[in-house]
Amino acid sequence: MIDRSTPPMKSLYQQLILDHYRNPRNRGELDDRTVEIHMRNPTCGDEIKLQLRIEDDRIADLKFLGDGCSISQASVSMMTTILKGRSLDDAHQVSRRFTEMMHGDEDAARDSELGNLRTLAGVAKFPVRIKCALLGFDALQEAMKKSRGEHDHPTESER
Amino acid sequence: MASPVIPPPAPAGERLDPEAVRGDFPVLHQEVNGRPLVYLDNAATSQTPVQVLDAISNYYRRDNANVHRGLHELSRRSTDAYEGARARVARWLGTDDAAEIIWTRGATEAINLVAHSWGLAHLEEGDEILLTEVEHHSNLVPWQMVARRTGARLRYLELDEHGQLELEPLAEILSGGRVKIAAVSHVSNALGTINPVAEIVGQVHSAGGVVLVDGAQGAAHAPVNVAELGADFYVCSGHKMCGPTGIGVLWGRRELLEEMPPYQGGGEMIDEVERDHSTWADLPHKFEAGTPNIAGAVAMAAALEYLEALGPERILAHEQHLVSRTLDALREIPGVRLFGPPDPAHRAGVVSFTMKGAHPHDIATILDSEGVAIRAGHHCAQLVMKRYGVSATARASFYLYNTDQEVDRLVAGLASVQEIFG
Ligand SMILES: Cc1ncc(COP(=O)(O)O)c(C=O)c1O
Numbered sequence: 015m016i017d018r019s020t021p022p023m024k025s026l027y028q029q030l031i032l033d034h035y036r037n038p039r040n041r042g043e044l045d046d047r048t049v050e051i052h053m054r055n056p057t058c059g060d061e062i063k064l065q066l067r068i069e070d071d072r073i074a075d076l077k078f079l080g081d082g083c084s085i086s087q088a089s090v091s092m093m094t095t096i097l098k099g100r101s102l103d104d105a106h107q108v109s110r111r112f113t114e115m116m117h118g119d120e121d122a123a124r125d126s127e128l129g130n131l132r133t134l135a136g137v138a139k140f141p142v143r144i145k146c147a148l149l150g151f152d153a154l155q156e157a158m159k160k161s162r163g164e165h166d167h168p169t170e171s172e173r
Numbered sequence: 174m175a176s177p178v179i180p181p182p183a184p185a186g187e188r189l190d191p192e193a194v195r196g197d198f199p200v201l202h203q204e205v206n207g208r209p210l211v212y213l214d215n216a217a218t219s220q221t222p223v224q225v226l227d228a229i230s231n232y233y234r235r236d237n238a239n240v241h242r243g244l245h246e247l248s249r250r251s252t253d254a255y256e257g258a259r260a261r262v263a264r265w266l267g268t269d270d271a272a273e274i275i276w277t278r279g280a281t282e283a284i285n286l287v288a289h290s291w292g293l294a295h296l297e298e299g300d301e302i303l304l305t306e307v308e309h310h311s312n313l314v315p316w317q318m319v320a321r322r323t324g325a326r327l328r329y330l331e332l333d334e335h336g337q338l339e340l341e342p343l344a345e346i347l348s349g350g351r352v353k354i355a356a357v358s359h360v361s362n363a364l365g366t367i368n369p370v371a372e373i374v375g376q377v378h379s380a381g382g383v384v385l386v387d388g389a390q391g392a393a394h395a396p397v398n399v400a401e402l403g404a405d406f407y408v409c410s411g412h413k414m415c416g417p418t419g420i421g422v423l424w425g426r427r428e429l430l431e432e433m434p435p436y437q438g439g440g441e442m443i444d445e446v447e448r449d450h451s452t453w454a455d456l457p458h459k460f461e462a463g464t465p466n467i468a469g470a471v472a473m474a475a476a477l478e479y480l481e482a483l484g485p486e487r488i489l490a491h492e493q494h495l496v497s498r499t500l501d502a503l504r505e506i507p508g509v510r511l512f513g514p515p516d517p518a519h520r521a522g523v524v525s526f527t528m529k530g531a532h533p534h535d536i537a538t539i540l541d542s543e544g545v546a547i548r549a550g551h552h553c554a555q556l557v558m559k560r561y562g563v564s565a566t567a568r569a570s571f572y573l574y575n576t577d578q579e580v581d582r583l584v585a586g587l588a589s590v591q592e593i594f595g
Binding site (some may be wrong): 023059061081140 | 206389530532533534535539540542549550551557558564565589593594
């Protein structure tokens with residue numbers, strides 16, 4: 015997805031990313047949610063509240079509220095568009111592939127499963143920003159665990 | 174030990190010439206992302222001149238030994254260097270009594286020392302600790318911990334819209350007669366504001382309280398004289414003032430330090446050790462358990478020599494000049510919000526700002542791609558962020574080696590931010 019001829023900043027901040035940052039999709043509160051996770055990156059202050067309605071091992075709906083940089087907010091916005099209506103297995107798969115892409119896996123960066131999220135492949139070259147891109151997926155992982163009744167560590171709202 | 178090379182003092186009254194000192198800072202002479210580095214993150218940590226690097230290297234090459242222990246030549250030299258450095262810091266801070274200078278790991282450890290040693294000995298349920306909204310977490314969290322243990326209550330001075338502390342409620346707060354200690358920063362790391370510390374000290378003293386001044390951003394950027402300031406404790410960190418990391422200082426008034434219990438136990442800090450108790454060494458050693466950071470102390474003294482030769486007044490004037498240039502340029506950029514006092518005379522070398530439509534992290538990444546290093550985030554001052562309703566700001570912070578051209582590079586970088594996010 016990265017055009018090698020464009021300067022690094024233009025390839026990091028692609029139009030689609032800026033569009034999701036300015037006009038986030040699925041932003042808001044989900045009234046009939048079954049699980050909610052609040053995630054914060056303490057070093058930089060980025061925050062995401064992710065709400066899902068999980069029915070029959072499917073993400074029937076999901077919404078988020080957040081505050082943070084373009085990368086963290088665009089990433090979670092794109093994630094919601096891709097995962098709505100998908101099975102939890104699919105969600106795990108997308109999450110795994112996205113993480114691989116963030117660690118520089120070129121195959122993952124071409125995987126059509128990731129859809130628009132592939133525009134974020136350039137973040138892999140900015141190690142300090144990888145955490146930003148992963149914040150939404152970290153919240154997703156926690157939410158799926160919580161909904162299975164497993165708790166790795168207490169979430170923000172439970173502390 | 175040979176003393177480090179000291180730059181000849183420039184004629185008084187003349188402006189500091191940053192080009193003339195840049196040669197002393199090897200780290201500044203490199204390219205980052207294909208552009209000459211512009212280092213504007215000095216409030217986080219400052220860079221180190223060769224004079225200080227040499228002091229560290231010379232200490233380890235020639236004099237290294239444990240202090241106060243050996244009867245041999247090297248131990249004598251290292252002890253002399255270590256105690257000489259203490260006397261140097263005492264002079265810098267304006268006290269004659271070197272025993273009032275305690276070496277610590279930094280400002281944070283110095284504050285923790287006072288909070289735990291003085292605080293746990295003096296604070297009781299119902300007492301009050303006066304803080305301010307502008308404090309660094311280092312000057313908040315230790316007090317919160319001590320408040321929890323003693324039942325003391327935290328009170329706060331608040332910020333006005335221009336990043337200055339509102340002193341009006343102070344008399345009211347003090348009138349309760351319960352404020353035992355106030356802990357206030359000299360200069361804000363998040364906003365650059367030079368706080369009215371002398372005024373606060375005066376009022377708190379009249380009400381019978383003591384005052385700790387967090388000088389992490391103070392002593393580095395402005396002349397300090399603790400006698401004139403009138404405070405009871407003053408803390409600073411070497412790495413904010415051309416010294417190395419891992420060394421800092423607590424200054425305290427002798428009467429207070431003398432009656433305070435030790436903070437940590439170990440070697441160096443005892444007089445006599447029995448099976449079930451010990452007696453303490455005299456000041457300052459009572460508070461310096463274990464082998465100290467000797468090279469760090471020696472290097473911090475070298476840093477003070479360096480700053481002294483340039484002149485603290487001139488350093489502050491230079492920073493204010495750069496702040497003024499930056500504020501003027503940033504005011505011209507639509508969508509920029511500036512934090513802190515509008516008048517550069519009320520601040521040291523810090524400019525905190527946000528840009529509409531571009532998050533501070535994105536600003537920092539774009540600037541970094543052009544070789545310009547700034548900080549973005551809450552700057553360990555979340556109460557400041559909350560006060561102004563933001564989660565983060567971008568912060569450029571200047572020091573003696575920054576130039577007008579570097580300010581212009583920052584401003585040019587912000588044009589790139591606008592191009593992408595505007
Ligand atoms: C105002 C202020 N206080 C305290 C500190 C803590 O200093 P250190 O981390 O060196 O202990 C800092 C450093 O960021 C600071 O800016």
